[in-house]
Amino acid sequence: MGDHFQTIVDLEAGPQQAPRLAERVLEWLVAEGIVLAERTDCVLGPPLGHPPGPNWQRAVGPDDADGDPWDGLAVYTERTVFHGGQGGPEAVTCPRCGTTTRLITDQWELIDAAWAPFREAISAWHKAGEAMVDCPACAEAVPLPDFTWADDYFAFAHLGFEFWNWPELTPEFRTRISELLDGHRLADLWGKL
Ligand SMILES: [Zn+2]
Structure with missing residues (x-):
């Protein structure tokens, strides 16, 4: 187990x-x-x-x-x-426009175009404690920690x-x-x- x-x-x-x-x-x-x-x-x-x-x-x-x-x-x-271990982030929701962006395909593969800006921001936040991401839907720059992740991933x-x-x-x-x-x-x- x-x-x-x-x-x-x-x-x-x-x-x-x-x-x-x-x-x-x-x-x-x-x-x-x-x-x-x-x-x-x-x-x-x-x-x-x-x-x-x-x-x-x-x-x-x-x-x-x-x-x-x-x-x-x-x-x-x-x-x-903090992250949910196995698996990956399924989707992320923008706090400004409320749009949810899917990050994986039906085969559970990460969609790189959608995931890449978040991956970079996560790495930046880890180093500096702050990072912005342009929302894929509304294009507004939003602080990384403000996004909501599916299943709190x-x-x-x-x-x-x-x-x-x-x-x-x-x-x-x-x-x-x-x-x-x-x-x-x-x-x-x-x-x-
Ligand atoms: Zn947005």
Whole structure:
């Protein structure tokens, strides 16, 4: 069986805010017993993560309560291109004109003409923390992080909580995290390796 992850990404936290917010969320997760405070080699992304705590069930639905999480939580507090792992971005929607541009063919191959400007912008954002893309539909220059991706495939942000091999996190749990993050807009990424 492959490894999968669920990532709750804060789309609004800036680089200065991210570490403080991460600490607040982590304190709550540890107090609830959802994860442990210590960090071990229990995640597949960064070197260290927080293993599941005694009350990890509080983050998942009752139906999943016997599907033990078998890995931990990785917390990202630096500029990160979060993405959905296997597969690719299917489509992207412009926040200005609302037009959705398909990025793959029916055979799941990337359409290079549509994808190339985004690929370049992603690389630029990764280096510099900002990048603009001309919307393929309305031609307006839009900041890369403002686009919406099908299935939240990408998120360009400074704060993310990546749960490795956990049963599905509940909407209630996500809402609680959102409250702890001052009601910031979140993206929910899911992917597997
Ligand atoms: Zn547009």
